[in-house]
Amino acid sequence: MDQKMESKTTAMKRRSLLAHCTALALVATSAGLPAWAATRHTILIVGDSLSAEYGIERGKGWVALLEKQLAQDKQNATIVNASISGDTTSGGRSRLPGLLKQHQPTLVVIELGANDALRGLPLNTARDNLLAMARASKAAGAKVLIVGMQVPPNYGRRYSDDFAALFGTVAKAENVALVPFLLKGVADVAEPEKLFQADRIHPTAQAHPTMLANVWAGLKPLLR
Template identity: 65%
Template sequence: MNDREGNRRGAHRRDFILLALAGCAAMPSKAAPAPVVLVLGDSMSAEYGLARGSGWVALLQERLADQKMAATVINASVSGDTTAGGRSRLQALLQKHQPALVVIELGGNDALRGLPLQGTEDNLARMVQQAQAARAKVLLVGMQVPPNYGTDYARRFAALFETIAKAHEAALVPFLLAGVADGPEPLRLFQADRIHPNARAQPLMMENVWKVLAPMLR
């Protein structure tokens, strides 16, 4: 092979490589999947007594779409669930959905059943740790109980959410029912059982969560 023929073949090879590279650059890249927001809650989040799609979790998905924030909300809430129940379910949910953010709304049923506060605190703390170990951000949603449970119990129960959030550097919604249970006409915003918020209360609950959750996704 003479030098001229070798140069010609070399030029053809370079042209082929350049064309291949150009083709690769022109191929559209696969879009990254939308981050998942996993909501682990009880009846407050599971649309108990409400029409499907009217609960605060469904309203959260609508708000994300309106704000053009790419995120998929998975509602893994179960009516009647306790912190022990949520703890037993969380690991499988983390493996299945691989969420970027976990919202933990549990504890109310522990209080209704008079369960020891130390157990509630331990379960919530463990769930926060599990989610963080899976590289998810955590938003802990606080709850309060009426004073007829005893002022000391009510105070300690409300405080444990802040204690856990601070200890594990998780975000916190202090009280899911702010503006609902402590509003000027609270009975207007509850179902007949006076425990579960009605449809009118759901936008207020969603806003309480949204104020803390939105910056975490941005």
């Protein structure tokens, strides 16, 4: 192919691509959606009881509230909540390959680690599991959001500090998004016991809108 013919072919491909993008924008606009919302998202949430509505009425947890937020924001998205109460990073890591294959998500939210800490499991293991989950999700073509947690200082100051830091370490290592602390505005306020159930571990339904706000701040930019 000579240079003139190659340039003509390239120009034709560019015009075709432009027409395709314009068509997508027109379809989105005609449906009442902003043009950037034309992309269909599948959001896979791999978490523990904090994301599985433990101890509260169905539909009151932050994941259920996220569905309403997505609709309000006119996001073209579906949520798959694969959270299991009591799950650890090891459990999430073992379940993730099947979930990725089944649902083919465009975005994976990883909310795990609290049960590792409650059981006193090695933090290096939790870190390695989260790293593996982030890498597997990226390899499957999904964006990743790591949701961080903290534990009370009675676990020992060093353990608490190292645990809180490991989520940021994973996010930085894999260049993925981070919510530093899911329970910000819940566990770190005056009289936090009012926002927790009798076990003082699981938040009440009243706390979940705040939890959603924390996640939404990290999630929304990934949908654009």
